[in-house]
Amino acid sequence: MLLEADAVSKAFGSFFAVREANLSVDEGEIVGLIGPNGAGKSTFFNCLAGDAVPTSGRIIFASQDMTYAPPEAHARLGIGRTFQVPATFEGMTVLDNVMVGAYLRHPHHNDARECARQIIELTGLKAQTDIAAHSLGTPGRKRLEIARVLATTPRLMLLDESLAGLTPTELQEAIGLVRKIHETGVTIVIVEHIMEVIMTLARRVLAFNQGHVIASGKPEDVVKDEAVIEAYLGRGRHSYRSRSA
Amino acid sequence: MVAATGPHGQSVKKIPALTPTVLLAAGLLLYPLVFSGPFYLDIGVTFLLAAISASAWNIVGGYAGQVSVGHAMFFGLGAYSPLLCYTLFGWAPIAGIPFGIAFSIALAVLIGIPTFRLTGHYFSMATIAVAELIRIYFGTWDLVGAAIGLQGPATARGWWDLTFRSELPYYYIFLAVLAILLCLTSMIERRRFGYYLRAIKAGERAARSLGVSVQQTKIRALALSAAFTSVAGSLYSVKTGFVDPESGFGILVSVQMVIIAALGGAGRLYGPLLGALILIPLQSATNTWFGGGGSGLTFILYGGIIVLIARYEPGGVFELWENVAPRIWRRKHAA
Numbered sequence: 001m002l003l004e005a006d007a008v009s010k011a012f013g014s015f016f017a018v019r020e021a022n023l024s025v026d027e028g029e030i031v032g033l034i035g036p037n038g039a040g041k042s043t044f045f046n047c048l049a050g051d052a053v054p055t056s057g058r059i060i061f062a063s064q065d066m067t068y069a070p071p072e073a074h075a076r077l078g079i080g081r082t083f084q085v086p087a088t089f090e091g092m093t094v095l096d097n098v099m100v101g102a103y104l105r106h107p108h109h110n111d112a113r114e115c116a117r118q119i120i121e122l123t124g125l126k127a128q129t130d131i132a133a134h135s136l137g138t139p140g141r142k143r144l145e146i147a148r149v150l151a152t153t154p155r156l157m158l159l160d161e162s163l164a165g166l167t168p169t170e171l172q173e174a175i176g177l178v179r180k181i182h183e184t185g186v187t188i189v190i191v192e193h194i195m196e197v198i199m200t201l202a203r204r205v206l207a208f209n210q211g212h213v214i215a216s217g218k219p220e221d222v223v224k225d226e227a228v229i230e231a232y233l234g235r236g237r238h239s240y241r242s243r244s245a
Numbered sequence: 246m247v248a249a250t251g252p253h254g255q256s257v258k259k260i261p262a263l264t265p266t267v268l269l270a271a272g273l274l275l276y277p278l279v280f281s282g283p284f285y286l287d288i289g290v291t292f293l294l295a296a297i298s299a300s301a302w303n304i305v306g307g308y309a310g311q312v313s314v315g316h317a318m319f320f321g322l323g324a325y326s327p328l329l330c331y332t333l334f335g336w337a338p339i340a341g342i343p344f345g346i347a348f349s350i351a352l353a354v355l356i357g358i359p360t361f362r363l364t365g366h367y368f369s370m371a372t373i374a375v376a377e378l379i380r381i382y383f384g385t386w387d388l389v390g391a392a393i394g395l396q397g398p399a400t401a402r403g404w405w406d407l408t409f410r411s412e413l414p415y416y417y418i419f420l421a422v423l424a425i426l427l428c429l430t431s432m433i434e435r436r437r438f439g440y441y442l443r444a445i446k447a448g449e450r451a452a453r454s455l456g457v458s459v460q461q462t463k464i465r466a467l468a469l470s471a472a473f474t475s476v477a478g479s480l481y482s483v484k485t486g487f488v489d490p491e492s493g494f495g496i497l498v499s500v501q502m503v504i505i506a507a508l509g510g511a512g513r514l515y516g517p518l519l520g521a522l523i524l525i526p527l528q529s530a531t532n533t534w535f536g537g538g539g540s541g542l543t544f545i546l547y548g549g550i551i552v553l554i555a556r557y558e559p560g561g562v563f564e565l566w567e568n569v570a571p572r573i574w575r576r577k578h579a580a
Binding site for chain 1: 268435436437440441443444446448450451452453454455457458459466512
């Protein structure tokens, strides 16, 4: 067991954004988190990444208790995360952005640059290596976000809607990239709205609604689950299913 | 200069990267020989001192983006230490410099731990408050001469007192310190520490997610910056042989560092140097033209510059040049 979240809750005042969520991820898995807007996916995700401290429950990563550890400790132990809105270092070049990540495991300049160049090649950003990050478009930023995390050599990658806002072609390329990363032995937890991504990548899915995990299992089964359909579409509006798919 | 085509088709100037540095070094080394009058020499020394303090500020205020408006606290500690050592023990003032550095680093760590929990304007306001508190306290503390301040040796007892009639030796001492500081800064730029500082400036949350210990990195930057600001203060008091709470800890001292760095380009190696190159002669000129009647004019000048930078070019003159230069170059090339 690589990551285990045990009855994690996160409350803002008296409102529970996440209520007793359980998740266990084995090494080498791709797990998807789905759910309508405001279901608590992102809050749960932030708890896993150390950006939010759970109100109760425990998070164990590689048999270490990470519940109260700060984000930088997560990165050091091998949990990397991307941001839903890319948090690109605007004033720096693409290479420098990736180098910030690479420096975590490679304290020396030349090693870090070498590592960053390899990652940039892998993520298909090679042509943009030396351009300023603020001139990248959305697909470039999403890739850079993934590249930076990858440069920290994570064991577990948390992708927060990293494939949203892409055109169908870009989406296919991005799915290929996630596959490639997975093949190098990185475990992946992915939050996504686009069902195509979840259906093709994830082998196991957790569906959230109003802070609760309402279904989990194989993606094919979860999308047929009555509770999931109801969470997305409400009762008796099955004709709209095709739109969300 | 040879025109070449860059990776994205735009024309770039191909000049060895060292050339500007060499030109700058040569210019600064030769300045006293060309402008040997005491008036110009004084401007040169003032310029170097301003460049040193602003470059020191630049490490934490520019690269790491933590805009401290209280750096006078380190400048003042640096300024008081040599003269205090002289007054209390009769030592050569330069013997007090290490004490100034030590006090400043200790203060930086002490101040950094609570204030770095704040961000943006709140951090700036907290630093102002601390500097002002220290200024007021020094103004009532008899050991350090209270409101009157401290004086250095009137006549040199030996070369080690660094009390010279001419400003020329000061010019070269200051220049050496500036060179050391800029070398160090350019080394930092190319190391992990420098990358982490820029990452913190660009986005703390993202930096943390990549394993940057934000708090610790900021405190290290502040300590380094404080050490050099303290040296600048020491150089000032050793040269003038006098310091009082206003000239050591006054808010104008802090504001000057911020303005010079921002004017030239905060977070750029030569930004503060460029800012000092513009501001100091301008300041001397206004002081000379308007004489004693224009003593408040410095503030008006500062205010005007703040407005102009904030409104038109937050990246400073350096960035302005980088944006404008390629356009001029292209136009010339097309013609």
